[in-house]
Amino acid sequence: MNFSNVVTVYLKELKDTLRDRRALMSMVIIPTIVMPALTFGVGKIAASVVLKARQEIPAVMVLGGEDSPGVMAGLRQDKKLRLVATATDWKEQISDKKLRAAVRIPAGFEKGLKAGAAEPVIIYNYDGELKSGFAVNELEKYFRGLRDQTVTDRLTERGLPATLVRPFETKRENVAAPEKVGGNLLGGIVPYIIIILCFTGAMYPAMDLTAGEKERGTMETLLCSPVARVDLVLGKFLMVLTGSLSAMILSLTSMTLSAAVAGMIFAAKTGPAQLAAAASQAQGAGGTMPMIDPMGLLGVVAMVLPVAVLFSALIFTVALFAKSYKEAQSYVAPMIFIVILPAVLGMLPGIDLNARLALVPILNLSLVCKEMLSGVWHWNYIGIIFGSSCIYAGIALALAVRMFNREDVIFRA
Amino acid sequence: MIEAHELTKTFSDKKRGVITAVDRVSFTCRPGQIYGLLGANGAGKTTTLRLLATLLKPTSGRATVAGFDVAQAPEAVRSHVGFLAASTALYGRLTAREMITYFGRLNGMTDAAIKARIKQLSAELDMDEFLDRRCDKFSTGMKQKTSIARTLIHDPAVMVFDEPTLGLDVMTARAIVKFVRDCRDRGKTVIYSTHIMSEVEKLCDTVGIIHGGRLVTEGTLPVLRARFGEQDMEEVFVKAVGGEAAVQAALKN
Numbered sequence: 202m203n204f205s206n207v208v209t210v211y212l213k214e215l216k217d218t219l220r221d222r223r224a225l226m227s228m229v230i231i232p233t234i235v236m237p238a239l240t241f242g243v244g245k246i247a248a249s250v251v252l253k254a255r256q257e258i259p260a261v262m263v264l265g266g267e268d269s270p271g272v273m274a275g276l277r278q279d280k281k282l283r284l285v286a287t288a289t290d291w292k293e294q295i296s297d298k299k300l301r302a303a304v305r306i307p308a309g310f311e312k313g314l315k316a317g318a319a320e321p322v323i324i325y326n327y328d329g330e331l332k333s334g335f336a337v338n339e340l341e342k343y344f345r346g347l348r349d350q351t352v353t354d355r356l357t358e359r360g361l362p363a364t365l366v367r368p369f370e371t372k373r374e375n376v377a378a379p380e381k382v383g384g385n386l387l388g389g390i391v392p393y394i395i396i397i398l399c400f401t402g403a404m405y406p407a408m409d410l411t412a413g414e415k416e417r418g419t420m421e422t423l424l425c426s427p428v429a430r431v432d433l434v435l436g437k438f439l440m441v442l443t444g445s446l447s448a449m450i451l452s453l454t455s456m457t458l459s460a461a462v463a464g465m466i467f468a469a470k471t472g473p474a475q476l477a478a479a480a481s482q483a484q485g486a487g488g489t490m491p492m493i494d495p496m497g498l499l500g501v502v503a504m505v506l507p508v509a510v511l512f513s514a515l516i517f518t519v520a521l522f523a524k525s526y527k528e529a530q531s532y533v534a535p536m537i538f539i540v541i542l543p544a545v546l547g548m549l550p551g552i553d554l555n556a557r558l559a560l561v562p563i564l565n566l567s568l569v570c571k572e573m574l575s576g577v578w579h580w581n582y583i584g585i586i587f588g589s590s591c592i593y594a595g596i597a598l599a600l601a602v603r604m605f606n607r608e609d610v611i612f613r614a
Numbered sequence: 615m616i617e618a619h620e621l622t623k624t625f626s627d628k629k630r631g632v633i634t635a636v637d638r639v640s641f642t643c644r645p646g647q648i649y650g651l652l653g654a655n656g657a658g659k660t661t662t663l664r665l666l667a668t669l670l671k672p673t674s675g676r677a678t679v680a681g682f683d684v685a686q687a688p689e690a691v692r693s694h695v696g697f698l699a700a701s702t703a704l705y706g707r708l709t710a711r712e713m714i715t716y717f718g719r720l721n722g723m724t725d726a727a728i729k730a731r732i733k734q735l736s737a738e739l740d741m742d743e744f745l746d747r748r749c750d751k752f753s754t755g756m757k758q759k760t761s762i763a764r765t766l767i768h769d770p771a772v773m774v775f776d777e778p779t780l781g782l783d784v785m786t787a788r789a790i791v792k793f794v795r796d797c798r799d800r801g802k803t804v805i806y807s808t809h810i811m812s813e814v815e816k817l818c819d820t821v822g823i824i825h826g827g828r829l830v831t832e833g834t835l836p837v838l839r840a841r842f843g844e845q846d847m848e849e850v851f852v853k854a855v856g857g858e859a860a861v862q863a864a865l866k867n
Contacts, residue, residue, distance in 0.1 A: 209719045213708075220707040418703030422764070424669050425702065426720035427693035608670050609625070 210436025259336035402448025650818030696765030706750030
């Protein structure tokens with residue numbers, strides 16, 4: 202191996218690739234602009250749709266209840282419900298989404314309540330429909346309140362304390378630091394995005410530098426040079442790795458920056474009181490404002506390095522076999538599913554790192570990144586994963602060199 | 615100097631089994647001479663030349679090019695060979711100068727030496743006008759000139775031409791033929807493959823006729839004409855390979 206030859210090949214490939222609009226698209230534009238826009242865009246749309254659904258005051262129809270004026274008055278006063286006039290086609294109205302829910306109050310409900318027990322109240326809803334669910338929650342909340350009030354009234358009547366039926370309360374309090382909560386929420390998705398970008402960033406240069414060169418006839422020209430084959434492979438491989446890493450680093454930087462900018466805009470628009478309210482609302486929705494621990498992020502980047510080498514060498518080897526760019530695409534594109542599957546598995550809650558999973562490529566990366574982002578550093582696993590990834594990467598690179606030396610592969614036409 | 619001795623190359627093909635593309639071929643090309651390899655498509659010309667340029671490894675037999683063994687020292691062989699084929703293309707996104715410089719560097723030349731050599735080649739080949747333009751916009755003539763400059767950047771002692779005029783217009787083809795002759799006049803060893811009889815008559819000092827992977831006959835033009843009793847090179851070729859039927863059969867394969 203001659204290092205200066207490797208550098209010569211690498212610099213030429215870099216120059217060549219930077220002049221290629223299609224390569225810039227996959228290596229620079231998509232990771233810096235499209236990926237963050239997609240991630241934030243989809244998140245924002247989802248959040249605003251849910252918020253809108255929550256803000257809507259659901260239309261609810263009461264069936265019966267003429268002899269229970271107290272209940273009717275209570276429902277009418279509930280600001281989170283909009284009562285509509287009783288009609289016979291209430292079932293159709295629910296199906297047509299004109300009505301979110303209906304509630305049947307049995308005849309003689311209040312009388313029965315005074316006497317001891319009453320017939321059940323029936324709530325009609327549209328299962329699986331978000332807005333119908335909100336209406337049901339509201340109705341149930343009202344009737345739960347009514348039941349509690351009835352119990353309390355009865356206890357007071359008999360001179361008994363309220364703690365007789367409710368001897369204690371339970372309370373929830375979060376002890377995880379905000380960045381750990383963020384780690385758990387984002388810990389799954391960040392490695393997933395990184396893995397995909399590492400792969401797609403390597404795809405274009407890997408195919409262009411192998412099958413693309415064969416197709417254009419420059420491969421034979423290059424093979425005429427006195428440079429050893431291994432130097433050619435390494436120079437080209439370094440370019441593919443550059444594509445992979447640049448896609449990953451650019452997208453991480455771009456996402457971090459846009460998250461920071463979005464946070465600043467958010468803070469500027471809303472006063473501190475509103476911010477606190479928003480935070481508590483977010484807590485109700487499942488957590489505090491997510492934050493990413495920068496040390497965890499650095500750890501992720503370090504762990505991804507050998508996997509980027511593995512991807513680059515593997516795609517290079519597969520694409521080298523193809524006769525044309527098009528053929529290479531049909532081989533390489535399905536590989537992305539093989540990559541996504543373990544990455545998605547790692548995102549699932551409940552799958553935790555163990556010694557055996559630490560040896561499964563890609564899945565181990567996804568799992569260890571999730572841990573590192575939530576501030577957990579299992580050094581022995583990190584060692585196993587980094588070591589095994591390096592070994593896999595080395596094998597893949599050796600395979601690439603071997604394939605490049607095979608006449609039937611390099612001259613396949 | 616090129617010396618091939620019993621050079622053989624076999625490929626294994628899934629459908630057709632083992633194919634002997636080059637079968638025990640022996641010949642010698644001397645400096646200052648043009649050796650023409652004449653054969654139909656699929657006769658084994660390209661494979662023979664790729665063996666000499668060490669793009670392929672011989673299955674058996676030996677060859678030395680510029681004093682180096684093709685199997686033992688392929689890198690040394692390549693640094694003394696300029697290989698030009700219809701299939702050796704240029705990098706479209708590089709300029710002619712960048713393309714030539716790249717191959718100069720791959721040949722281990724210093725940047726100063728490359729610069730001086732490009733100046734000289736560009737003057738000889740009349741390339742100044744398009745030297746700093748990207749190759750993908752070139753006409754075939756400009757592409758050929760750039761390819762020639764690429765093969766000559768390291769001033770190789772041996773030149774290997776594999777059907778260099780394939781698909782070129784008359785003027786460009788003529789320029790190539792003139793260039794091949796220039797190479798001989800400068801004392802380089804030249805091997806030239808073609809299936810065009812007129813090029814053989816114009817250029818070659820010695821002709822080897824290759825058919826079905828075997829070198830069926832070899833000699834200077836007068837010797838071959840006398841041996842087969844024909845004046846026309848095409849008739850010589852047909853007789854050498856064993857008549858019309860043999861040519862037909864070879865083309866069908």
